[in-house]
Structure formats: C-alpha cells, structure tokens
Amino acid sequence: VEVLDQFASSTAPTLWAEGAWSDVRGWPKGIGLFDGRLWNGYADEFWGSGSDLYESQAVGEEDDDAINRLIATGNVAQIQAILPLRRLLVLTDSGEVAIKASDYDEALTPANNSVRDVASFGAADLAPIKLDNKGIYVDRSSIQVMELSYSVDAQDYIASPLTRLHKNIGRPGITKIGFSRRPETRFWATRGDGQLLVKLYEPGENVLGWARSKTATGDKFIDVEILPGAPGEGEDEVWAMFQRRLTDGFHYYLEKLGPLYYE
Secondary structure: OOOOOOOOOOOOOOOOOOOOOEOOOEOOOEEEEEOOEEEEEEOOEEEEOEOOEOOOOOEOOOOOOEEEEEOOOOOOOOEEEEEEOOOEEEEEOOOEEEEEOOOOOOOOEOOEOEEEEEEOOOEOOOOOEEEOOEEEEEEOOOOOEEEEEEEOOOOEEEEEEOOOOOOOOOOOOEEEEEEEOOOOOEEEEEEOOOOEEEEEOEHHHOEOOEEEEOOOOOOEEEEEEEEOOOOOOOOOEEEEEEEEEEOOEEEEEEEEOOOOOOO
C-alpha cells in the first residue's frame, strides 16, 4: 500500500455541522429556477445554488458561488413558495418579498442581492401560478386570489386581489388553483366545500368575471388539473378529481370536463 497523505487522526472527528435540511429539521417548501440557479426556501431562509450548478450549495464569495441568506424583513416569516417572474419573488405567510440585485438587469450573486418587501397580504400553503410576467396565488386567509404584477410607477411588483368584485367567492377556503389558456385564459380553483370556481381572465378587455360549478348533491370537486389540448384542437383539457356518493358509499373518479364551446 502506498500512503499518499497521512490521516490527521485515527479517531472520529468532532468538527462537523448538521445539514440545513433533513427529515428532522424539515425540507424546503419553496422551489424554483431563476437566473441560472435552483432556489430553495425553508422557514425564513432561502438558498440559491451555484450558477448553472443545481446540485451545488457551496456558499462563497465568487459570483458563481451559491447564495444563502435570511428573509429578515421585520416580520416572522415562513416561506410558502418561490415565484420566479421578472424578479425572484418569495411568498411567505406574512408577506411577499422580492430578491433583487442592485440594478434591474444584473444577476443575483452572493455580494449583490437584497430583500425588499413588496406586499403584506401573506400567502397560503398552495402552489402559485406563473402567468407570463404575472404571478397568481392565494393569500394567507385561503379566501382571496391575488395577482402580482409589475408596476412602472412603483418600479416593483405590487399585489392586488382578483376577488375584489366578489369578496366571498373563495369561502370557505380555496384548496387548489390552476389555469388554462385556450380558448381564453381562465383560472380554475377548487373550494373546501367541493365547488369549482372559474374566472375568465382578460384584463386587457376589462373582463374579470367569476362563476361557480356545482355537482349533484353530496358530490364534490376534490382537485383540478389542466393539460394542453391536442394539436388541432382549440381548447385545453380540464380534468377534475370527483368524490361521488353512491349507494355503497363514496367513490373517487378522474373525469375530463366537456368542451366550453361546441361547433
């Protein structure tokens, strides 16, 4: 045996550090890709991987090293989701914050990043939606659907409720959101009482109407998912998980909703 380098000691080392994530400490809730980095958020702390090195969390001072810091915005914040838009937005249960470089077009680096509050609505523990350069999420009450959009006047993202014309449409609580783009943009949301909410979303035409879909008595919408329509078709596919009450008890079915328009 050729010894290339002697071990420092033959006993177990005492210098060690527990990992930030584990089955004991918990795992990231917010995950997203932005600016060539994989971002993870857990509790009130977020991490950005090395630049184009998604598996590397080696923090350092070089521009392409990983990034790690606390939200530290003055509120006790628990990260619920990460939303990569034109800026990296982090949704917490107490507010919404933007992670910014010193200049709008500059990349985030270990030495060039700052955390700024953009709103204080807070977010529910539901996956948000990225819709072009806007973000859609449910606030911490689980009742209001919110929109994050860039404001030229504020030079930052601002939050506004999409339920402002129907403040109670989300009661008793929204459990899932999704969206379809064809034939028009629509938001779909399941509600805690088993109803399905649908919002036609055409802000350029000032069309922001909500509607509700009900099933037979005792049946419930449990979940909703949207898939792209087949080539040549004019509509996306909307699938729903139903809980149906039959004579021998409750049964669950995955069903495809019919087309919105018939030729």
